[in-house]
Amino acid sequence: MLTIEVGDVLEAAGRLPMHGDTTGGALPGHPFFGAGFLFVGSLMVVELLAGSVWSRAYWRRMLWPGALLTAGAGMLIVSYVQPGSKSLHLTLAMLLLLGGYTEGQYRLGKISRASADAFAIPVLIVGGFVIGPMHATGNLMSSTLAQTHLLVGVVAWMLAGVKLMRVRFGPTLALEYSFASGVMMLGLSLLLVQQFHGAH
């Protein structure tokens, strides 16, 4: 029977060489934010499928604003730790924190959906510019890394488009599913950025 000692596994992992890459030795942020958004986007799809069953637990109702606030705090750490693009990361952190605050206010019933969207739509458009064209280093025509960064920005603009359609046509189940799937896509696009980051 095969037995695996935890200590041996940790020791073997410790012997693996650490990779010196574009982040100056620090762990890159894209994959963790990607996994986080993919996780939360998936749970938003589950929320739509589960209906009122989802709201039986209070923490589930506050998951989306909580995730945005956590992502904002994480981005603050990234802007502190990573040597480059500090102003861009700080801008994203502020947008995420403010987005989390307004979504939280909406879920607590203190502001209307329209008020929350009036803030969320410009934030998604600005955030798309910051993470997309502004953060994409390299030639957009030849660099895959630049193109994947642009893809993240395009996904953020698509999310803003879904929100705009929601304002125009009112809440429909199709738009809700589109937004949740869009958040999943945002996570996948960030994972794609990591795939082409040259860290492995």
Added chain:
Amino acid sequence: MTRQLRALLIGMLGPALQAAGVAWDLLEHGVFARSEIGQLTLQHIVTGPAHLLMATGLALSAICIPIALQVATASPEELARPDEIVSDAELAGELRTVEAAK
């Protein structure tokens, strides 16, 4: 959508993500970067997108299986979202108004 189908979709979302992660990893190491398999780094294991996709799927499965069970045993009223109930009631009210006007 029936509650069984909803429960199935909720329960299968995590495993589907894990399967996608396995496929991504197999493609990466089996097709596109076969020579790098002997040069794995700790950072690649921790931050590899395919590995994180699998981890996300695993975490999602752990959270979603109890929810899938709750959905499978819930009543149709519980599965409707609150705003759906409101809009259905509004629609019924509008229909009644139209019928009364006739």
